[in-house]
Amino acid sequence: MSKVVIIGNGISGITAARHIRKNSDKEICVISAETEHFFSRTALMYVYMGHMRFQDTKPYEDWFWEKNRIDLVFDRVQQIDTANKKLTLQSGKSIEYQDLVIATGSKPNKFGWKGQDLPGVQGLYSYQDLELIEENSKEAKHAVIVGGGLIGVELAEMLLSRGIGVTFLVRESKFWGNVLPEEEGLLISEHIKKHHVDLRFNTELEEIIEGPNGRAIGVKTKDGEEIECQIVGLTAGVSPNIEFIKDSGIETDRGVLVNEYLQTNIEGIYAIGDCAQFKKAVPGRRPIEQVWYTGRIMGETVAQTICGSPMSYQPGPWFNSAKFFDIEYQTYGVVNSVLGENEADFYWQHPSKEIAVHLVWDESTNEFKGINTFGIRMRHELFNQWLKEKSSIQEVIANLKTANFDPEFYATYENEIVTKFNSKTAFNVQLKPKTWWRKLLTS
Amino acid sequence: MTALSIFTITPFLGSFSLTEEVMLEKLSEQELGNLEQQFREQIIGKEYATSFGFSRDVIAIYNEVNEEFRKNEQWDQIMYTAPKDFAFNLAKASSNGVVATNKWMFFLLTFVLAIIGSLTYIVQDLKLLGPAGIKNDGIYHDSSMNRGWVGILTAGWLVSFYVLLYFHPYAIVNMTYVVDPIKGLFKEGAEASQWFLYGLLYCIAMIVMGVRMYIKYRHNKYQIARTTSVLFFQIIFAFLLVEILPLFGLPGRDLKNAMPLDYTFLYKYNVQELLDAGMFGTFLLVWGFILSLIVVPTLVYFYGKRWYCSWVCGCGGLAETLGDPYRQLSNKKMWAWKMERWMIHLVLVFAAILTIFVGYHTYTAINDPNGEGVSSILGISAYDVRAWYGFLIGAIFAGIIGTGFYPIFGNRSWCRFGCPLAAYMGLVQRFKSRFRITTNGGQCISCGNCSTYCEQGIDVRAYAQKGQNIVRSSCVGCGVCSAVCPRGVLKLENGPEDNRFGNEGPIVLGNDGFKLNA
DSSP states (O other): OOEEEEEOOSHHHHHHHHHHHHHOOOEEEEEESSOSSOOOGGGHHHHHTTSSOGGGGOSSOTTHHHHTTEEEEESOEEEEETTTTEEEETTSOEEEOSEEEEOOOEEEOOOOOBTTTSTTEEOSOSHHHHHHHHHHHTSOSEEEEEOOSHHHHHHHHHHHHTTOEEEEEOSSSSTTTTTSOHHHHHHHHHHHHHTTOEEESSOOEEEEEEOTTSSEEEEEETTSOEEEOSEEEEOSOEEEOOGGGTTTTOOBSSSEEEOTTSBOSSTTEEEOGGGEEESSOOTTSOSSOOSHHHHHHHHHHHHHHHTTSOOOOOBOSOEEEEEETTEEEEEEEOOOSSOOTTEEEEEEEOSSSSOEEEEEEETTTOBEEEEEEESOOBOHHHHHHHHHTTOBHHHHHHTHHHHBOOOTTOOOOHHHHHHHHHHHSSOOOOOOOOOOGGGGOOO | OHHHHHHHHGGGSSOBOOOHHHHHHHSOHHHHHHHHHHHHHHTTTOOBSSHHHHHHHHHHHHHHHHHHHHHTTOGGGOOOSOHHHHHHHHHHTSBOSHHHHOHHHHHIIIIIHHHHHHHHHHHTHHHHTOSSSOOOTTGGGOTTTTTOHHHHHHHHHHHHHHHHHHHOGGGGHHHHHHHHHHHHHHSTTOOOOHHHHHHHHHHHHHHHHHHHHHHHTTTOHHHHHHHHHHHHIIIIIIIIHHHHGGGGTSOOOOTTOOTTTSTTTTSHHHHHHHHHTHHHHHHHHHHHHHIIIIIHHHHHHHHOTHHHHTTTOHHHHHHHHTTGGGGGGSOOSHHHHHHHHHHHHHHHHHHHHHHHHHHHHHHHHHTSTTSOOOOEETTEEHHHHHHHHIIIIIIIIIIIIIIITHHHHOTTHIIIIIOHHHHHHHHHHHHSOSEEEEEOTTOOOOOOHHHHTOTTOOOHHHHHTTTBOBOOTTOOOOOHHHHHOTTOOEEEEEOOSTTTTBOOSSSOTTBTTSOTTO
């Protein structure tokens, strides 16, 4: 019986394992040095904040793996011997494979700052980071977070929930500036400040100051300001976690290089998830994609290939979501931080509440390109269809009532949105009444 | 806290002694004949420190006398009032303690003080928790909500209260004095029974914790609406109407309490009383059938069982207000789901058997000129079935386990494992309903907030991460999974039955390499 070994038990590796099991009778082995069982990384913040216990982050009960004949090995892979198809583990054991899937995820970026490895300095990615932040929080009164992205906001929210003050250093002039347009950046920035975060834009880290106890006791910014703190959170993005692969003969760049079938340069070895880097990116997408669902899709895809029906990575239209303290964010399609060529946009924000939508379309064809929503939930299936069918902005605007996914009884703002849309643009769109949403799906 | 402590120690305050006048006034002719001599010898004039001690002696004599009759087969002499109720009534009239003489003061010291105290605590959340939104910080660090010692103490207190309420009501006589003044508002000079005390406590707990819900979910209109709804139905239907109707000579019944949750509906005395109560009584009787057989399944078809469980029901109302801080404690394991399906459907079967026994008994009794009827089928007495159901399901399951164990098993263990009405509606919801929780395509990140905060122990995430809709018989539609989801993945919806289950393929939306439903 052929044996598939998967390194990494995150969402990518585990999805691959589950789908290989669905499609075949192969022996499956998943190796992880992080935790014994798969857990949802996205929920680590909720464990720290006391919303959940760690065991609640596991999407499958512990008996699931044996029942589905997926062997779990709690160990660290030290070396891949591609010639003999063999892995050497930290414990000294070795494991042979016919097919190997590398799904080792990422690690927080460190840009060579002085003091970046001091105790008290950490990122937020792994289970070990959660243990570390528990430990670091014990004596902490203030923290400095470096890097204005999603993990940074999560970390700020976490620390504040324990009464630890937060100074947030953001290199750009607004929050998540490389992703969000001006208006949204402002909206979120204001919201973050409302939660008593000391948010500093255009501020970069110079070095982390070491105290007499050998721990971080503060940071110094490029402007020369010193900020006292006991925790330094490094959240300036993540990069592929692939050090142990470097001498194996598997081609790497920033990540493990793969083709559209997620195959590396060596036959029978695949890479998926955060650690994979496409030699040729899917049009309109980045070569390294580090979000939850792309990992899942890569896992689904590679399982097909390994089980004998080669399948290329074909993610549908881009989508994502996040939550910034109390503001939920969803996006479908592409809304660039700066309007692209030939693109037009429309932004609506509630006069007093933190609710906004931002739509982008092609000026010449009126093709709908993407939407950002804040404080309003929208239906993925409808937007997915509109994006695939290259529907017009008029159709999207006219059907906003049906696209709304907010809970029942919520106040709706489609009338205001459409009125303003018509007044700001040359369009004159009639808002259609809400219909059962599946009726709009033609497939 | 102080108020709760005062309330808790009231049973130990003051003293009890039976006077001759009270005995002559409270005892029926038969009881007087049977018990007068022993009471005069052993009880009258004797001072007891607690109503419990007092009642123990009273019950001992009562039972002894009855036992004697049974031995001598003097069936017509036996007294059929339950000993606990007999003792309660006597004890209520025999107090000479500080509580009985200062009812208003104790009401202020307990109820009013408790309400002010807890509201003060709750209202601070407006400021302390910051801007509106989901605020579950620290729940699992708090010993009242993570099965810590405060939680265990709370459960201990609640269980003790229920045990006394159901089985030893005479022990909490002093507590009922505290609410006499409120009973008096309905009817001059009327005295509160233990059930009035319970009803009032129930309403107040729901109102105070309802305020907490209003503050906690002030950003979420669905939560606001259904909290308002359960408060309305509890206060107006379950409490006020039941108190007010009798003032007009009408039977005081809770019009929203549907069979088989209302298991006493077909009891002989109930039907008899309704039939004797003229037009309104007949209306109640007919309404009872319409409610259970037509209104309930029809509304479940259109809106799911949530219309009852988390919008109308009293048990649900308490669970959604007083019980809300404990919702995360429900068990999400597969074995718990299996146990749930066995237990709740067995209770439904038990309720059906009870209905057959009791219904047959009542039917024959009403058509019998002597009013006796046939009280047993196959040699099994309807009274025995009633007693067992009342004890096991009505008292132990619904009360002691269902509410007493909020801080241990979560706030819906009765609704999930024991309620026969929930089982009945669940079958409709699962197989013939327009209700579902829609999963929003591929947005789920498997974080597990939905499953953690599902009071019914549904592993919501297991469906959401596969892009499937949640169609489960146990879902009471509280809407909290949708509220706590950080990615806007879940929406409670009513819609055509077609495609109600959502994505059935192994692949989640967002992956174009496959056909979704291949």
